[in-house]
Amino acid sequence: MVPIPNSETPSHTSRISTVVPATPRGDQNGAFQLTSMDLLMKLHYIRPVFFFTAEAVQGLSISDLKKPMFPLLDMYSHVSGRIRRSESGYPFIKCNDAGVRIAESRCEITLREWFHQNGVYSVNGLVHEHVLGPHLSFSPLVFVKFTWFKCGGLSVGLSWAHILGDAFSAFNFITKWSQILVGHKPPKSLHTPNIKEPQSPPTYNIYENPISIKKATVVGEYWLGANNSDVATHSFHFTFKQLQHLVTATSNLSQTTNTAKTKKDSYFEIISAMLLKSIAQIKGDFGTKVLTICTNNNSNRDGNEFPNNGLVLSRIEADLAADISELAWLIAEKKMVENHIMEKLIEKDEGKEDYIVYGANLTFVDLEEAEIYEVKLNGHKPIMANCTIHGVGDEGVVLVLPAPEDIDGGGSGRIVNVSLPEKELNQLKDKIGKEWSIIV
Structure with missing residues (x-):
């Protein structure tokens, strides 16, 4: 640690x-x-x-x-x-x-x-x-x-x-x-986000079903979970052409030939499936594994929205023997929303317990719709933007983010940040660099 x-x-x-704040609140x-x-x-x-x-x-x-x-x-x-x-x-x-x-x-x-x-x-x-x-x-x-x-x-x-x-x-x-x-007048106040209630799966018993979080041991008096191993982070750049190749290379593996395009310009599912397969092979995982999937529940977010934790937290149970296309279909279509279960747990313990979300299970976070290149200085977008998460558990997390437009103008790729125990991360870098020619 x-x-x-x-x-x-x-x-x-x-x-x-x-x-x-510019305006003191005083009493x-x-x-x-x-x-x-x-x-x-x-x-x-x-x-x-x-x-x-x-x-x-x-x-x-x-x-x-x-x-x-x-x-x-x-x-x-x-x-x-x-x-x-x-x-x-x-x-x-x-x-x-x-x-x-x-x-x-x-x-x-x-x-x-x-x-x-x-x-x-x-x-x-x-x-x-x-x-x-x-x-x-x-x-x-x-x-x-x-x-x-x-x-x-x-x-x-x-x-x-x-x-x-x-x-x-x-x-x-x-x-x-x-x-x-740059001179834009700020709004007088922020509006409450219009977050739709996630569709709940069939009735759950929180004592019988695994959920996408785990209780954590914190480091001393800090709000940070303790790890059993050193978790490191590496960023991979998937170019637009490489994403197209990934889709083409996996589309004929099962009947779910168009899984990667479940929503316009989305590659989250196919990237997640490919990395899941690779990480499972490195870890020597076999059989069914519980994964956590984090997705955006409000595609119409705007800059005047009050901050909120509005991600939908779901779990899937994936057969790691399945091919990449089948895994992508599971990630897209078989998510079981667990926000309501987690809320009940927090309410029950009155916020006194500490939990790990990212890395309690291997976790995939869809940030494809994040407008990270809208931060501008003097009218200029950043030449590069990236984002990581601190406090990741031992099972690891994968973030899928937009990348700047490719130099050849063919389209925009994705920045994929992977946090894993250091030894596993080094093996993953070697594996996907050789098998998929992804920049490492």
Whole structure:
């Protein structure tokens, strides 16, 4: 287990400051009540990073970058609050204007050199190493880290406590910041998301059916689950042509010839199935395995939506002897929604228990619809954007994200982030690099 860093004094950071809402709340400080789904995700952290060229940030100072945060936090007042517990022990957020942290850092190499040394998709060191604890009442829920490169380029790294909302909410937050930066007037308030109730499977007995989470042992007084092995993360780039080849190569394996295209421009199912098959072979898994599938329940999310944990958490029971096309069909069509079961568990223990979601089972997260390239500086999109999850359990997680448009203009591929025990991850890199010619 990697030691927990001190969130107030990170390494390689030259300065830490705090930004608070533009309008103080004073005696009107209120309590933000967390939902069961919020508390379910409390041991996880979302970490997106956006890379911009010198041209995109020309003329911008750190003061310019911090200024939009003040009005932004007027809308997101609970984001600048701190965790408290009620007399019964149930966590909530005290909206006390304690603020979010801004980390400033300088890198003595260029962006090109960074990509060459660390990989094009690496986020290591560019997101503040932040977790909640040991003193919850003093722990910021959000860190934003600005790293200036020698060439004048900039990375913007966000560490977002998952208890605030899912990855789509985190992306909306930083996108709204970039819009205010260029002069867009922020809305007076955010609207409540219109989340459809997931269709429930037949009656469940929570004591007889396996579910997609597990109780966790936390690290000391921190809100972070303990691992039995060192979990590492690697990003794979599937180009548009490689995705087309993957579909073609697997489409004749069963009657489900068009599984990968269950929704327009979606490759989540076929990518997940291919990786599932490869990981199962590495692990030596045989027979039926329970998997967790996380999907977006609101395809019409917008930037003025209140943050929420709106992902649909489902399980499937996959026969690992099946071919890739059949596995993709299972992922697309045989998901059993378990949000309602999880909510009942959280309500029953009054939010006092700690759970792991990502990595309790091998977990696949569909972020294909995430608009991560809508974060713009001076009208320029990031040349690269990526996102990882911190706090992943030993079984691992796979995130499927959009990639920038391929150089040849043929279409957009996918960035696929895989977090697994380090030995298994190294084997996976070797396996899919050889068998599918995927960039590793």
